[in-house]
Amino acid sequence: xxxxxxxxxxxxxxxxxxxxxxxxxxxxxxxxxxxxxxxxxxxxxxxxxxxxxxxxxxxxxxxxxxxxxxxxxxxxxxxxxxxxxxxxxxxxxxxxxxxxxxxxxxxxxxxxxxxxxxxxxxxxxxxxxxxxxxxxxxxxxxxxxxxxxxxxxxxxxxxxxxxxxxxxxxxxxxxx
Amino acid sequence: xxxxxxxxxxxxxxxxxxxxxxxxxxxxxxxxxxxxxxxxxxxxxxxxxxxxxxxxxxxxxxxxxxxxxxxxxxxxxxxxxxxxxxxxxxxxxxxxxxxxxxxxxxxxxxxxxxxxxxxxxxxxxxxxxxxxxxxxxxxxxxxxxxxxxxxxxxxxxxxxxxxxxxxxxxxxxxxxxxxxxxxxxxxxxxxxxxxxxxxxxxxxxxxxxxxxxxxxxxxxxxxxxxxxxxxxxxxxxxxxxxxxxxxxxxxxxxxxxxxxxxxxxxxxxxxxxxxxxxxxxxxxxxxxxxxxxxxxxxxxxxxxxxxxxxxxxxxxxxxxxxxxxxxxxxxxxxxxxxxxxxxxxxxxxxxxxxxxxxxxxxxxxxxxxxxxxxxxxxxxxxxxxxxxxxxxxxxxxxxxxxxxx
Numbered sequence: 001x002x003x004x005x006x007x008x009x010x011x012x013x014x015x016x017x018x019x020x021x022x023x024x025x026x027x028x029x030x031x032x033x034x035x036x037x038x039x040x041x042x043x044x045x046x047x048x049x050x051x052x053x054x055x056x057x058x059x060x061x062x063x064x065x066x067x068x069x070x071x072x073x074x075x076x077x078x079x080x081x082x083x084x085x086x087x088x089x090x091x092x093x094x095x096x097x098x099x100x101x102x103x104x105x106x107x108x109x110x111x112x113x114x115x116x117x118x119x120x121x122x123x124x125x126x127x128x129x130x131x132x133x134x135x136x137x138x139x140x141x142x143x144x145x146x147x148x149x150x151x152x153x154x155x156x157x158x159x160x161x162x163x164x165x166x167x168x169x170x171x172x173x174x175x176x
Numbered sequence: 177x178x179x180x181x182x183x184x185x186x187x188x189x190x191x192x193x194x195x196x197x198x199x200x201x202x203x204x205x206x207x208x209x210x211x212x213x214x215x216x217x218x219x220x221x222x223x224x225x226x227x228x229x230x231x232x233x234x235x236x237x238x239x240x241x242x243x244x245x246x247x248x249x250x251x252x253x254x255x256x257x258x259x260x261x262x263x264x265x266x267x268x269x270x271x272x273x274x275x276x277x278x279x280x281x282x283x284x285x286x287x288x289x290x291x292x293x294x295x296x297x298x299x300x301x302x303x304x305x306x307x308x309x310x311x312x313x314x315x316x317x318x319x320x321x322x323x324x325x326x327x328x329x330x331x332x333x334x335x336x337x338x339x340x341x342x343x344x345x346x347x348x349x350x351x352x353x354x355x356x357x358x359x360x361x362x363x364x365x366x367x368x369x370x371x372x373x374x375x376x377x378x379x380x381x382x383x384x385x386x387x388x389x390x391x392x393x394x395x396x397x398x399x400x401x402x403x404x405x406x407x408x409x410x411x412x413x414x415x416x417x418x419x420x421x422x423x424x425x426x427x428x429x430x431x432x433x434x435x436x437x438x439x440x441x442x443x444x445x446x447x448x449x450x451x452x453x454x455x456x457x458x459x460x461x462x463x464x465x466x467x468x469x470x471x472x473x474x475x476x477x478x479x480x481x482x483x484x485x486x487x488x489x490x491x492x493x494x495x496x497x498x499x500x501x502x503x504x505x506x507x508x509x510x511x512x513x514x515x516x517x518x519x520x521x522x523x524x525x526x527x528x529x530x531x532x533x534x535x536x537x538x539x540x541x542x543x544x545x546x547x548x549x550x551x552x553x554x555x556x557x558x559x560x561x562x563x564x565x566x567x568x569x570x571x572x573x574x575x576x577x578x579x580x581x
Contacts, residue, residue, distance in 0.1 A: 020303075022349070023349075024301070024302060024350055026294065026298040026301050026302060027292040027293055027294040027298045027350070028293055029291065029292060029293075030283050030284075030285055030291040030292055030293045034283065034293065035283070035291060038283065039369075041361050041363065041422065041430065042428070043424070043426060043427075043428045043429060044429050093440070093443070093444030093552075093554070094440035094444065094446065094552075094554045095440040095441055095442055095443070095445070095551060095552025095553070095554045095555060096444075096552055096553065096554055097553070097554050098580070098581065100554065102435065104435075107435055107446070108434055108435050109429065109446075110429045110434065112429070113429055113430065113431050113434050113435070116430065116431070117431035120368070120369040120371070121269070121367070121369060121431075124270070127270065127367045127368070127369070167446065170444055170446045171434075171438075171445070171446050171448050172441070172445045172447055172448065173447075173448055173449050174447050174448065174449050174450035174451070176449070176450065176451050176452045
């Protein structure tokens with residue numbers, strides 16, 4: 001009798017416990033080609049930056065043609081996001097004023113972000129339409145205008161991560 | 177069917193209607209449907225017959241308030257805690273993409289054993305979970321400098337839905353994420369290809385990939401056909417139209433987590449990865465533009481916290497001198513809008529009413545001056561101050577503007 005009750009208990013437990021596999025096997029394997037076809041998100045060390053390069057002078061032409069209508073001829077006028085900082089990273093601290101404009105030169109902590117964002121989302125009316133060389137060139141022009149590189153500095157996969165961004169040292173991670 | 181159609185015609189033809197509109201019937205034909213005039217006795221006239229979709233009463237017209245980049249939920253028009261899907265706030269950076277669910281794919285790669293592509297059908301085959309929580313934009317505060325402003329305009333970038341999908345931890349187990357992985361990139365399939373870096377710990381805790389909202393497929397404005405859902409975290413991290421997850425061992429420092437969604441704090445610092453939404457509350461009744469009468473008033477509103485459950489909401493009806501506990505509507509969910517109510521007998525004198533939320537970590541919703549003292553006047557994002565309303569002698573309710581500087 002006891003044995004019988006025990007058997008029933010085991011049976012009930014077995015029936016009520018849900019089996020869960022380690023692996024469902026849903027989905028299909030992503031091939032190396034499929035992964036490579038996706039434009040990489042570029043981290044601060046520059047991993048995934050494509051071949052090619054850009055110069056300030058090429059960027060000047062490209063910016064005027066594809067960016068200036070939204071961001072202004074010199075990057076300071078708008079009407080949309082101001083890209084060129086009107087001051088340096090050591091102007092009056094951001095926490096002490098409501099008027100200070102945040103732009104690449106005084107607020108952005110990594111130069112790689114400039115390339116990544118332009119490539120993925122700009123120009124606003126034709127995202128993804130720029131060649132890698134155009135993106136490198138516009139990045140170079142913006143960094144130059146923000147006084148972060150000199151006029152002859154060439155931007156490519158090796159040089160972009162080396163550009164020193166003054167705001168970098170201001171960043172702290174929230175303790176949430 | 178034919179018989180039913182003719183019956184409908186007959187009925188409508190014989191009914192007195194104040195207005196007639198054309199609607200598409202279940203049979204694909206345009207038929208007239210009447211909107212009864214308010215002066216008519218509805219017990220003396222047949223109403224419209226059942227149809228494929230319901231609709232709001234023509235007397236109810238809640239609307240989002242929208243700009244080029246966002247739309248705000250009309251908090252003052254809502255009851256309970258669920259936001260009707262068509263009133264859910266929107267914030268997106270390049271419009272709403274049109275994605276075909278039949279060709280939709282989610283790729284997961286990087287530090288995983290098995291880089292995988294999931295179709296929507298694949299995602300739906302995994303064990304599903306349903307939970308109710310809020311999504312709030314971390315920019316959900318306008319610096320109001322006028323009295324004539326509604327709860328919607330002050331903080332309408334928060335909404336709540338019942339979401340259904342698969343736990344991200346299930347997906348991570350499926351693809352086998354590397355033990356050394358600490359961050360992952362989530363990328364949207366919109367024209368901004370929105371990206372955010374998220375700690376793997378959140379992914380293993382309560383993150384979900386959701387495909388349903390309030391019992392049906394997610395709306396395009398909320399991420400159709402599938403989005404990331406990070407309960408309690410700033411809305412921008414719950415990437416909509418999720419198309420790619422890349423598992424890594426460091427954050428990618430995307431534009432949205434550096435130049436945006438960061439806030440200046442004391443000593444010239446810039447605070448980054450402020451993920452959690454702190455506790456907040458707002459009185460949604462009485463609030464501008466209503467006018468109240470002397471006597472009993474049930475003050476009500478919503479409170480929420482990204483850290484956990486709302487433990488308490490306190491009400492002051494004398495400008496902050498005394499505080500009394502409001503009733504919380506059960507059940508109180510984790511990281512969710514919670515309805516509070518407080519019965520008050522107004523004596524007709526001018527006063528100021530306000531609410532403050534306290535969550536189960538003991539955190540107390542601050543006043544604006546406390547936030548500014550803590551972070552500096554140049555701060556932004558994650559602003560959750562106590563909101564107060566003036567009650568004038570004539571019953572008019574007006575926002576009490578806060579001095580920023």
